[in-house]
Amino acid sequence: MxxxxxxxxxxxxxxxxxxxxxxxxxxxxxxxxxxxxxxxxxxxxxxxxxxxSRSSRLLHCGLRHLATGTNFWHSLLRPDRLAKSIKTVRDDMLARDEIVRTIPDRVKPINFCVPIYNDDQYTPWQMDAAFAALRMTSPRGVPLDYRRYSPKNQNEVPISPWLRDPDKLRSVAVFREYIFDWxxxxxxxxxxxxxxxxxxxxxxxxxxxxxxxxxxxxxxxxxxxxxxxxxxxxxxxxxxxxxxxxxxxxxxxxxxxxxxxxxxAPKCTGMKGIHIALRLPEEFNDWGVFTYNSLGEPLYCLPFRGVHYIGLTRTPFTGDIAGVSASDQEIDWMIAETNRCLPKLAISRDDILYSWAGVNPLTSDPEEPLGSREIKLHDxxxxxxxxxxxxxxxxxxxxxxxxxxxxxxxxGRLSPTAAPQRPDYQGAQMISDQGGTANIPAVEIERCVRDEMPISLADLLMRRLGLGWEPDQGGSQARSIAEVAAPLLGWSEARIEEELRAYQLHLAKACRRPNSV
Structure with missing residues (x-):
């Protein structure tokens, strides 16, 4: 249409x-x-x-709002903030339950691993308490499958040998989390x-x-x-x-x-975050890591469509939001933090398949210079x-x-002008929903062009078909997709070549690889 x-x-x-x-x-x-x-x-x-399109793609259970990386006891000194955190956690858990139950094909379960070290702010019992609190916010919700492994049985966690400082590792907590796809x-x-x-x-x-x-x-x-x-x-x-x-x-x-x-007065605090994508050893298949970087902030390593992506940074941003991308300096910082948390990987710039960056529209709060995660509706x-x-x-x-x-x-402000209807959450059931590099059928490409208002090849590959997030970023299918779309979009042969070049330029900027050292 x-x-x-x-x-x-x-x-x-x-x-x-x-x-x-x-x-x-x-x-x-x-x-x-x-x-x-x-x-x-x-x-x-x-x-x-x-x-x-530039988030961490996590269907958060809310753990990050309880495990902020600050001292556990400090949170008890601010009951107002603690109450706000608990409300946010409950919202996250209820949202997790609804999405997993209603659109299971749009999310993918993973094993999420949380290492607990001797010098961490949190002890194993506090992690147990955090997950008990999570479960209490939604007692009949989608299972968390929480379990915790002591040093004696950590070999049951396939990625534990890759974690840093094994002599300081007190325990490894594991739970079920979900990734949006996409x-x-x-x-x-x-x-x-x-x-x-x-x-x-x-x-x-x-x-x-x-x-x-x-x-x-x-x-x-x-x-x-x-x-x-x-x-x-x-x-x-x-x-x-x-x-x-x-x-x-x-x-x-x-x-x-x-x-x-x-x-x-400003309502929003924009926080820039970047991610890097790379291939990890097969032990990491379907496994992710939730740990802390050297600043005490969350670091995620997440499996997605045959790669893992690692993030994120949190820096105030006031520049051109539309043109935001990860700089070499930011990518180098993320590489260093990854090697700190998973030193045996020993990754370098050459391992990076692509990166991405976005600006998170957090709520402005004078007491939180990096923005508040409160979901706020401003009248x-x-x-x-x-x-x-x-x-x-x-x-x-x-x-x-x-x-x-x-x-x-x-x-409460305005009466509707038409009869109510029922929303349909299922949407377009696409062969590309499951990821992978299978060729997209022509009929599916034609449907996207006809019904979903793409303007460019990048619109098709990045958002309607999702191939831009594959390991090859859709490169193997870009030309054939452009040729199928061309008659419906009125593209000439010259325009096809122009769209292919424009797509490569888009990847080079928005999903750039770092320069070689």
């Missing part, structure tokens, strides 16, 4: 305009459409091309399900002006502009109105607020912007809970 020509939206009115079509924007569009609202959702780039697909399924229920959805469409309606009328006036002209009608501009606006633009939320002319009415709601801190695993919260908030 091609995009509706932007000029045809001119002077249109909707109940709710959603700005940002990452996983939270997509899920909000799906749930609000199901609740009977007339919805418009736009994104300045492709769907799910921001933080959604979050972009979940967001695409949600946004196109919203379209099925009547939502207007557009990628490559920027909000260039956002103003309250004139003469005291309630609601908002949005000026939209295409960011990518093509043969599908993605060109021009349009003016639309909405009763309510949801600012779900991720790390761009403050930029959007400033488009109103407001000088509201901008106190800033003189009634009817504008902004979300910060919404990770991928809680997207449905966030969407339901938004529906509840909006229902």
């Amino acid at each position: 091609p995009a509706l020509n932007l000029s045809r939206l001119d002077q249109m009115h909707v109940d709710v305009a959603i700005i940002g079509a990452g996983i939270n924007g997509a899920s909000a569009a799906q749930h609000l459409s199901a609740a009977g609202y007339r919805v418009l959702v736009v994104d300045q780039g492709d769907f799910a091309n921001g933080a959604t 979050p972009e697909r979940i967001a695409l399924d949600a946004v196109f399900d919203a379209r099925r229920m009547g939502a207007i959805v557009r990628n490559y469409t920027r909000v260039v002006d956002l103003r309250q309606r004139d003469q005291g009328a309630a609601g908002w006036h949005l000026t939209l502009q295409s960011t990518h002209g093509d043969t599908q009608g993605n060109s021009g501009s349009a003016s639309v109105t909405a009763d309510l606006v949801l600012n779900l633009a991720g790390a761009w939320v403050d930029d959007l607020i400033h488009k109103t002319g407001s000088n509201a 901008l009415a106190p800033d003189g912007l009634p009817g504008l709601l902004t979300l910060t801190g919404g990770p991928i695993m809680t997207h449905r809970r966030v969407a339901r919260r938004l529906v509840k908030e909006i229902t």
